[in-house]
Amino acid sequence: MEFGEQIKEIRKEHQLTQEQFANKLNVTRQAVSNWENNRNLPDLEMLIMIANFFHLSLDELTLGGTQVNDMTKKLIKDGSETRRAKLNLISTLIGTFLLLLGFSFIFIKANSVEYIDASGILHENFYLLPIGFVFLFAGIIVFLVTGIRYLVAILKK
Template sequence: MEFGDKIKELRTTNQLTQEQFAIRLNVTRQAVSNWENNRNLPDLELLILISSIFHISLDELILGGSNVNNMTEKLIKDGSKTRRAKLNMITTLIGSFLLFFGFACFFIKMNSVEYIDETGILHENFYLLPIGFLFLFAGIIVFLVTGIRFIIEIVRIKAEKTN
């Protein structure tokens, strides 16, 4: 059973008009109409509210039986998009911090004073150069991997749309 049919059945079983159903869920009547005609789908918070108000399990509401319908596909797709977006954001932040620390090492090295003390020992922050290059290299690698994964995902989505 499609999600729209399930919502309409739930509404008519409780002897509610679309307007009354919408008022109970604090949405517009047009939103209920769009749900029933499978033009749009409610978000997760509304699904939880519908299941609690009308005493129906989320499994029964979303799956409508044992078949996977478009609501289930939407929830799965939304979940994977959210995880992908979070992963992209985290890797971008990590790459930015790595690049920042690399440039900070170069800046500190550039502004540090090198001197020879009275015992003839050279005092220099020579270790900042390889550490700076290491941070820059790691940041660039993180950005490249994230960019390549993003491009591959776009190509995969376009290929799915054409099939």
């Protein structure tokens, strides 16, 4: 059963008009009409509110039986987009951290003092340059991979 049919059935079982149903959920009558005509779907918070108000499980409300309906597809899509957004945020933060770390090492190397001690040994922080460049390279790679994955996701839509 489609989600719109299910909402209409729930509303009629409780002998409510669209206006009364909307008032109980603090939405407009037009929103209820759009749900019933499958023009629009409620968000997850509204689904939880509907399920609680009418004493239904979310499975009953979203699945509407054994078939996958539009609401189930929307929830799956929203969940995967949320995970993708979190992954992009984490990747961006990691890339930023790596770039800042790389710039820090290079800055420290540029401002460090090289000296020769009394026994004639040169003291220099030469290792900071390759480490800085490795972190810069890693940060750039993280940004490139994140950007490419984002573009691929957009093109799949």
